Amino acid sequence: MKVYFVSDGTAITAEVFGSAMLSFFDVAVETKSVPFLATKDQAEGLKHQINEEMKNTTGLMVFYTISDANIRNIIESCDCHCYNLFGDLLSPIEQALGVKAQPTAQKAHGMKEGVYDGRMDAVNYALANDDGASVKNFAEADIILLGVSRSGKTPTSLYLAMQYGIKAANYPITEDDFSAPGLPRVLKEHKKKLYGLTIDAQRLHEIRTGRMAASKYASSRQCRYEVDEVESLYRQERIPFLNSTKLSVEEISTKVMAEMNLVRHRQ
């Protein structure tokens, strides 16, 4: 089955929603995004291409989010199943809100006019404060992620910044931190912002082996030791923590947002 995600914008909404929809079905799917379809000519071109493909297959559908009715009509006249993702919900919501939908207002993934995109600050913050690089900026952090090397701190910080505009610093817990009791001094005054990541020792061993094979750093024994120590540190200090082994960065990030009561800065 081939699925086109077609949009007059980035096609991100169609992709995210369409992919979620398709994940209900145990069917192999090849997807293709067609963003920024903005003119009738482009729509006719796509229709022609789809109709040509339909001569050799029946396994093709289109999921679309398009504001302009003329362009929508062209897409809907393709020789395949076409689904208007907003179609069925707009009018009930119009009724509930008592307001008419304004097709031209739609720009879900664009820049809001006159609104500075604070996510860029947050991304720069995450980069500047990666791996304990600059602990003096911790006061500015919305959250400080802890964890041993390669437990998922950096991707999580970046995802929190990019998706939610959250300023996430991260601090690597190393063997040095286990020799003294309690939390590293630089973390103590920010205790409410701390959130721990952990990972199964075996998975950590695999990841570190990929990075530096046959090192002490990557050895099963070292990984087991660091994971045990960091988890007892979290428990002793009552730092909320999460095992990232089987989670995607989206799952880790949304769990962190919920547990730490963080509010997205980006609207």
Next chain:
Amino acid sequence: MKVYFVSDGTAITAEVFGSAMLSFFDVAVETKSVPFLATKDQAEGLKHQINEEMKNTTGLMVFYTISDANIRNIIESCDCHCYNLFGDLLSPIEQALGVKAQPTAQKAHGMKEGVYDGRMDAVNYALANDDGASVKNFAEADIILLGVSRSGKTPTSLYLAMQYGIKAANYPITEDDFSAPGLPRVLKEHKKKLYGLTIDAQRLHEIRTGRMAASKYASSRQCRYEVDEVESLYRQERIPFLNSTKLSVEEISTKVMAEMNLVRHRQ
């Protein structure tokens, strides 16, 4: 108007789709995500909270994506408008595919079992190859973004990595590069992978002023000079390029994906 995005997963699909839907309406909206709603008790708790809120307002709705019918029924019985985002489309798609939807299969933003998440490699690649840090790795790049300092290269590289698993290096074009004719030598052999970013000189001046006020680097004159030079370089060398001034990182990234015919590595 207050809108709850409720899900048994990350709630990302509900957020993305619900926000896109709401962007059609010129109504002020406060949104709240409720991810990982997985038990009847949690659903009853949320229902109680919503019904309490409904005593003081009528301006509340729920957008949800929930697989389990029992949990769904609890949410649907709240005293407010509730919209099942998948509801209306699942059965037409079942018919088109000739396959029954399997509610438990849904894990749109989770880790695919046994599939290594190549996005983490791509994020690490983007970090290691930011700002021309390691040109020897350019052979491995899917794309190399060019641009003057602060024209949007780093966030775009990271977004391409995180969302699409694309390995994006980036290389800063500086005054040194304008003194010699043509492309910097390290870029010549990778010409097909090059993509340029540019930005309005005035906007660049503002961004650089925020970073280093009253410097030559941030001066209007310097910004104008660098932008003019880099754009003529792109034109001379026939490097495709994009003005990022009024675009979100999502728009830049999806345009780059489309123009460079890049295919997402993550499925």
